[in-house]
Amino acid sequence: MSATQPTSVGRPRGFDADRALDRALEVFWRQGYEGASLHDLTEAMEINKTSLYAAFGNKRDLFDKALARYAEVDMAYARTALAAPTARQVAETFLRENAKAVTTPGRPAGCFSIQSGLACGPANADVTATLARARKAGELAMRDRFQRAVDEGDLSPTNSPDDLARYVMTVSEGLAVHASAGATRQDLERVVDLALRALPGQ
Structure with a gap:
């Protein structure tokens, strides 16, 4: 039996949620809601779609969170x-x-x-x-x-x-x-x- 602990597979990579949200906000800001594709958003946020959905919900949910972040900051x-x-x-x-x-x-x-x-x-x-x-x-x-x-x-x-x-x-x-x-x-x-x-x- 190996003493090596098994590696977790499929675990989302850790990221700074506020930093990712700020980057999404800028994409929406520059390109508009309709012009911002999921590819544009995930690329700017440096996360994959799975992590995006897990942390922020769908695109519309992400937009609402970006709007709240804009209002706050x-x-x-x-x-x-x-x-x-x-x-x-x-x-x-x-x-x-x-x-x-x-x-x-x-x-x-x-x-x-x-x-x-x-x-x-x-x-x-x-x-x-x-x-x-x-x-x-x-x-x-x-x-x-x-x-x-x-x-x-x-x-x-x-x-x-x-x-x-x-x-x-x-x-x-x-x-x-x-x-x-x-x-x-x-x-x-x-x-x-x-x-x-x-x-x-x-």
């Missing part, structure tokens, strides 16, 4: 902005940090929540809807923060929290689109300067 600046002491600082922090985020070296230009699935065929319409809900949730959080500013007297009641939130989010989404088309951070910072002139407060 890349969109952390939004939570920082919402915690600013005044409505004006909320908007300014959000837009200035957004301009930085969509032009981050080493990351795809633009915004994951727009580029990964703004338009999908009927079979994947739920991906577009999921991303739209994510963006709407951000707008509603901004709206609630501006409503608090009105309630606390930081903003005049003549200001509509809904309109202000929609304005800020529209500008931020425009920054992302222009970044993906090649606009520089300096270009976007000048846009933010102009956009802030339309907001109440100092």
